[in-house]
Amino acid sequence: MERHPGTAPPINDEAQIEEMLIETVLGVGTCEAHHGELLQGMFYNNNGDITRGLVTLPCPIFHTTAKFLPTPQPELHVLPSKIAKRKAARAAELTLEFTQRQGSGGLLFLGNDSPEGWGLGSSTTDVVSTIRAVADAFSISLSSDEVARIAVKAEVASDSIMYADAVLFAQREGYVIESYDRELPPMEIVGFNTDPTFAGIDTLLHPPANYSWDEIEAFRPLRGLLKRGIFDQDPNLIGKVATESARLNQKFLPKPRFADILQLGEEIGAVGVQVAHSGSVVGIIFDPVDNQLTRKMAKAVAALRQLGFPACHRFRVGAI
Amino acid sequence: MVTRVVHNSPIEASLLPTFIRLAKNLVAATFGFMKLIPATFILEQAEKDERLKAGKIIETTSGPFGLALAIVAAQRNYSLTLLCPKGVDPAILEQMANLGAKVEVLLDQQECIDQIQARRSKDRELFWPSQYHNPQNSGSYAGVAEAILEAMGNVDCLIGAVGSGGSLCGTGKYLRLVGQDLRVVAVDAMGSVLFGKSSVPGRLPGMGNGVMPTTLEHRMVDEVHWVTSSEALCAARRLHKFHGMCMGTSSGAAFLASSWWASKNPDKTAVVFFPDHSSRLFTSLFCKETLQAADLWLDELPSEPKEISHPREESNRWSRLEWARRSLNSWELAREASE
Ligand SMILES: Cc1ncc(COP(=O)(O)O)c(C=O)c1O
Secondary structure (H helix, E strand, O other), X not given: OXXXXXXXXXXXXXXXXXXXXXXXXXXXXXXXXXXEEEEEEEEEOOOOOEEEEEEEEEEEEEEEXXXXXXXXXXXXXXXXXXXXXXXXXXXXXXXXHHOOOOOOEEEEEEEEOOOOOOOOOHHHHHHHHHHHHHHHHOOOOOOHHHHHHHHHHHHOOOOOOOOOOOEEEEOOOOEEEEEOOOOOOOEEEEEEEOOOOOOOOOOOOOOOOOOOHHHHHHHHHHHHHHHHHHHOOOHHHHHHHHHHHHHHHOOOOOOOOHHHHHHHHHHHOXXXXXXXXXXXXXXXXXXXXXXXXXXXXXXXXXHHHHHOOOOEEEEEEOOO | OOOOOOOOOHHHHHOOOEEEEEEOOEEEEEOOEOOHHHHXXXXXXXXXXXXXXXXXXXXXXXXXXXXXXXXXXXXXXXXXXXXXXXXXXXXXXXXXXXXXXXXXXXXXXXXXXXXXHHHHHHOOOOEXXXXXXXXXXXXXXXXXHHHHHHXXXXXXXXXXXXXXXXXXXXXXXXXXXXXXXXXXXXXXXXXXXXXXXXXXXXXXXXXXXXXXXXXXXXXXXXXXEEEOHHHHHHHHHHHHHHHOOOEOHHHHHHHHHHHHHHHHOOOOOEEEEEOEEHHHHOOOOOOHHHHHHOOOOOOOOOOOOEEEOOOOOOOOOOEEXXXXXXXXXXXXXXXXXXX
């Protein structure tokens, strides 16, 4: 085998090989996709400063599974490719650093089952599953806060999919502005992609929304109602928050046929409409205990077809 | 997880209301001193936009807003000049002066405004909060709407006394972002011009106005109540009697209107603003002799408002009008007056 400068010398010592074999455990990490946000804007943190924040809507029908096989050589090999999975590769390196294994490399395999080009947050999903896989390979358990910090470092801005409980998350700084100590209430969602050609926003290139003072203030009532909605586990309140957040952000990343979608939601008796604030998916939110649920969802799918959105998916969040 | 916190200043501690249930479907949002909210917000925004670099502020006031500005300005070392029209309670002028504000008493509100304009044309760095025309007055109430929604979810009705209209219209606007059906009920002073009556001098401070502020958005308002000074005082004593709360006269007036509204709408939830304690503005609600001498004492309150169908309809007692989100112009007050 050809030797490159910087690679580890061949291992001869039997004890060393043995140690390596013991340590070589395949780490596995998974992470569900998300479907944009229920709320995104600017919020007051505990110090009274204003910071960008969001509340992620998970999309549990799609996942990334990452597998990481550590090797004593410092190179990192990524499948499908390092170019396609640039942020995940960076996340693997950062996790190795964080766990004080700077010198190690490995093989990182990523399997993402979400449909390509839908902007279902596949980069954070890849990044989080990668961090989990690398940590798992060394039997290290990282807290959600630690995962969040590494994720933000790896991709500049990340959603809050690593948290099990609902949180208001500072996506560019990687900390929780407010934790709600419980999951989102159960919600049924009919989702669709408003722009199949949209590949998601490159956070590095797209300037963040520039909110005026009154837009920033308008996020405060939404945050208040969100908190009440999570506390009461009431999807109706969450739906109102999501709809208004979508409305306030429409001018920054417009969704096609937005007014029609809002009207559709109202007419069929959905609880609200949510959007991906840096993607192209939109979801119509329903209350799962509504006894007209199936009929309403069917109506939504038919009406969306009329609006020019032929393909819908259905998913559910929250415990039943 | 939310833990209890220690506030860094009495101002910070006053920026959010405490919610107190007065009846099954009526909740009071009580404030330590509500005007600290717009005063703080307007100054902070001016700091952010670098409109306060010179640190000099001027405002005209006859009461609470000037006092609130004086409190915030003192904490932040700003130089504050307050121009007050004649007739402002001397105890308030003393409080303003005690906080380091330069207080000047002028003839009337118009002279105060002329003076501000003259001084600002000479000194461009003089910052004028202008509570009656600054959208950041109403804009400052987002945190109040947040607190209401967090504590109660959506409510059906918001009731409050109006001076600039900032608190009622600001909070109402933010609440309606997530609940378009919210009913907004304004409580005005008899003899105030805010909802189309003609001006009568000698109103109690706080509630009502002798000039028309642009911060009052008439088209947000569903219903208006007018309350006389003696009724407001009596209602404030009733609030004390029933709930042990010693709030100001505008709280009293709002209590009167909101108790009536809540009893008429048992299936709806209402929030009413109590902006200030009685200690701040009036020597006492309970100085019976003084109040009797001024013809401001009442023993009993009417149980119902008098229903009127036009702002100019004569009435010298608590009255109610279905305003129906109309503009002020739509009532054709000028024509009405000339007929
Ligand atoms: C003490 C006090 N503060 C505030 C207000 C309400 O003021 P605004 O309408 O200017 O928000 C009143 C009103 O009636 C008041 O009496």
